[in-house]
Amino acid sequence: MSVTLQLKEMSLSLNDVEILQPISATLQAGRLHAITGPNGAGKSSFLKCLLGLMPHKGQIKRHWPDKNKGVAYVPQQLAFEPSLPITIDEYLATTLTSRALFFKRASNIRAQVEGLLERVGLEGKKHLRLGQLSGGERQRLMFAQALGQKRHLWCVDEPMTGLDVTAQALITQELLALRTEGVTLLVVHHDPDWVSDYADEVWSINGGLAGHQVNLHAMSTVRRKTSKVMRCDQEEVA
Amino acid sequence: MEFIRQSVFGLYEIGVLPSMFQYAFLTNALVAGLLIGPLLGALGPLVIVKRLAFFSEAVGHGALTGVALGILLGEPATQPFVALFCFCILFAMLLHWIKSRTDIPYDALVGVFLSFAIALGAALILYVAKKVNVHILENVLFGSILTVKDMDIWVLLLITAVSAVLIIKGANRALLASLSPDLARVRGVNIRLYDYIFILLIALVTVASVKVVGAILVGALLLIPATSARMISRNGREFFAYSVLFSTLSCILGILLPMAGALPIPSGAAIVMIASLGFVLSLIIRRWRVIQ
Numbered sequence: 071m072s073v074t075l076q077l078k079e080m081s082l083s084l085n086d087v088e089i090l091q092p093i094s095a096t097l098q099a100g101r102l103h104a105i106t107g108p109n110g111a112g113k114s115s116f117l118k119c120l121l122g123l124m125p126h127k128g129q130i131k132r133h134w135p136d137k138n139k140g141v142a143y144v145p146q147q148l149a150f151e152p153s154l155p156i157t158i159d160e161y162l163a164t165t166l167t168s169r170a171l172f173f174k175r176a177s178n179i180r181a182q183v184e185g186l187l188e189r190v191g192l193e194g195k196k197h198l199r200l201g202q203l204s205g206g207e208r209q210r211l212m213f214a215q216a217l218g219q220k221r222h223l224w225c226v227d228e229p230m231t232g233l234d235v236t237a238q239a240l241i242t243q244e245l246l247a248l249r250t251e252g253v254t255l256l257v258v259h260h261d262p263d264w265v266s267d268y269a270d271e272v273w274s275i276n277g278g279l280a281g282h283q284v285n286l287h288a289m290s291t292v293r294r295k296t297s298k299v300m301r302c303d304q305e306e307v308a
Numbered sequence: 309m310e311f312i313r314q315s316v317f318g319l320y321e322i323g324v325l326p327s328m329f330q331y332a333f334l335t336n337a338l339v340a341g342l343l344i345g346p347l348l349g350a351l352g353p354l355v356i357v358k359r360l361a362f363f364s365e366a367v368g369h370g371a372l373t374g375v376a377l378g379i380l381l382g383e384p385a386t387q388p389f390v391a392l393f394c395f396c397i398l399f400a401m402l403l404h405w406i407k408s409r410t411d412i413p414y415d416a417l418v419g420v421f422l423s424f425a426i427a428l429g430a431a432l433i434l435y436v437a438k439k440v441n442v443h444i445l446e447n448v449l450f451g452s453i454l455t456v457k458d459m460d461i462w463v464l465l466l467i468t469a470v471s472a473v474l475i476i477k478g479a480n481r482a483l484l485a486s487l488s489p490d491l492a493r494v495r496g497v498n499i500r501l502y503d504y505i506f507i508l509l510i511a512l513v514t515v516a517s518v519k520v521v522g523a524i525l526v527g528a529l530l531l532i533p534a535t536s537a538r539m540i541s542r543n544g545r546e547f548f549a550y551s552v553l554f555s556t557l558s559c560i561l562g563i564l565l566p567m568a569g570a571l572p573i574p575s576g577a578a579i580v581m582i583a584s585l586g587f588v589l590s591l592i593i594r595r596w597r598v599i600q
Contacts, residue, residue, distance in 0.1 A: 143494040155541040170479040172548035
């Protein structure tokens, strides 16, 4: 149930400025890939290229093991208008169902929303407006919406920004649980300790691919649910 | 429509309704108001969330040129629907197209379009005013309850139905696209398509509201009830519900009060003034809640 990504000469230029030099790499399925590098090195741009959010050159191929082809994405710190009267449970419901938010929610959606909020420690705050959340709470909310997608490929952009120690432990626990489930995780992260403790592979980005390291220590400490992939669907990121 | 008019007249005859309800045009205007109010009220919160208040206002003002062009091209002066709709769509699409291909700040771009549309509209209107009765122009620009005919109500009903389907089906995705565009794109939401659908909706409601609210004041009715609702709502459901309530009440009272008081005020102006009173009321409620 894992997703492999193959990059062939993937590069990114914006307004004739080269952001990423051509990168060729294979991101193995079912692993936690840490994307590291200094500020402005192009880590988030790299992730956005993989998501199809930036107009890259070259090829990005995703190999899907089954029909579940979406990507769970946790963006870097979103800002919401403080006075906008949209609550966090409404926002989560919006990401789970197409039923317009001004209609009464179905009971299964209500239960799903409550379950997700509980998983990220926001259960007591479901009636808060989006703009009333602290940076850390917003990050947890973004994590909750990604959990709700139940995807095999996750792209996470600096998930620990603004989080306190407890919340960092909670999010780390969730990421490791996903890895145990065989989910392919791409995590942009700054903290070298976290990366060396938990990442299976480390991709250093600095205007291109500056280094790649397989972290045997982290790989040996994780027990995974491995499933034999019989057939993969291929998809190229536009 | 005839059935509704007969029923209202019957209620007047048995003394349930006051004497102003003996006039068929008032019933027509009320039916139109009951369709326009909820429509503009439901669209308003999306305008606010998408930060397109200034844009909606500009499209409404662009209607001035659309009306003048329609009359110049030979459409009936009281119903220049085709030119109005085409111009509003063209105006909005061109604005959006330039926005998506340049890095000009959006408010500055809307300002440029708004100024040009008003200037062109004013020039054309002055020219057209020599050819048609100036009161007809006033009615189209500021609304008049006297001018609502059966055909207008059927057009309005059709536009309301189409808009309601689009709003109900697309509200969540439009909301997600506005609050977290990258997230929406990753989830497969076609943001550009939703933007263009929204532009279509704004143009449609502008056409739909011409008779009662007037082309110039449509933008205000999209904005004011939703802004009032935003101030006193605790969640998204209340936001939509209050916006629909304020907008519908403004339409109904804006039609009835000038009639009851025999005041020579265009219906559009009366509706927007009542909506503005609702805004003041919301400010007071908000302040009172803070003190509490």
